[in-house]
Amino acid sequence: MTTRVQLEIFDGPLDLLLHLIKKNEVSITDIPIATITEQYLATLEVMQCLNLDVAGEFLVMAATLVHIKSRMLLPAGGDSSEEDEDEGDSREELIRRLLEYQRFKDAAEQLGQREILARDVFVRSGSPTEEVPVPNLRELSVFELLTALRRVLERLPKDNVHEVTLDKITVREKMTLLLDTLRAQSGVLFDSLFATVKTRMEVVVTFLAMLELVKVRAIRIFQAELGGPIQIEAAAGMDQAPAVLVTADGEEQHGT
């Protein structure tokens, strides 16, 4: 017998709960806790069976649901008024959160229906003049960059025989770091980028990250005069380039 499994990827416990509420055609303010809890736990089980990574938040919500359900099963005795209140609170709190989340889901849907740039409507692509470097700055050749890289590598301590490269930093992480830095300050010096770098591996990774960003035109590398300090700054059209970084994970980045 084959079981056809069809499972949406839920964004989180609230998303899953709203789905169940919708499926059962009940209102958020009047959730049949027992039924919903049962279905919630069943879905969680399926997710685990499928080896989907069930995040901790899903389990916390499961605990909350079971807690509310168990409280409701207790007889409403006079001596447990405090606990009754507790049950009412967590139930109300859950309803409040669901309503709140539903509002933003609706809002997100409305946003998604707008005339979105580069999906529904388009603007003229940026003119080439955007790329013209700031006066008095000259663009570097790759050779000059390599020379600068060699200087950095030569500066590294030579006696790191016991170097253990457990700390693997990926080119991608370095790219993000560099973009963050450039977002915080308008430009950085090539040398200061490598000032805190200790290992050969990290130097190379940092350098590759820099080249990668140049390739997607997220950054520009300049020099005020031949042999002067090398400067790095965010490119004018920076909004497009990082978007490429995000979507083209692992793939060949398309050139210019």
Added chain:
Amino acid sequence: MEREAVKSIIESLLFVADGPLTLQRIQEIIEGSSREEIRSAVTELQEELEHNLRGLRLVEVAGGYQMRTAKSNADWVKKFLGGRPARMSRATLETLAIVAYRQPITKAEIEAIRGVDVDGVISTLLERDLVRAVARKDVPGRPFLYGTTQRFLELFNLKDLTHLPTLKEMEEVTLPEPPGEEIPVESTEEC
């Protein structure tokens, strides 16, 4: 200056401009013109493009005016440009909506609403320049407060933040139609 001439100049400027152009900027260029003159010329241009079913539209977005392709031509333009269509995940849209309506807001506050971790989404939004850190909240840990950017307004075709669709009141929230999706709640024994 003649009215038609002003309109013509504005059209040229809008064509060349890289981003939304403010009325003030246009007025600076067309010396001796009044703000009212510029405004009515822009409106007229807007109407002409719309009524003659032209391929371009003049839209008011992110505090200025910009020439954009007509929505009805989207498929053709996409075919011409090639490449992947811009897609935004539900998680991205939801997070963006929360930031847009609740700004300035911290990551923890967004997570409280969505019920999930938003680290990845926020860094994507930061990289795409759709949100930015605007300040730090004066609470322990001094977390960043995020807000939307000019780019956000441009992307969603919004004049400014006050033109966001109004957020439904809690009471008004009605549940959407139940969809035909299947969720295997009975099949748990099988695995």
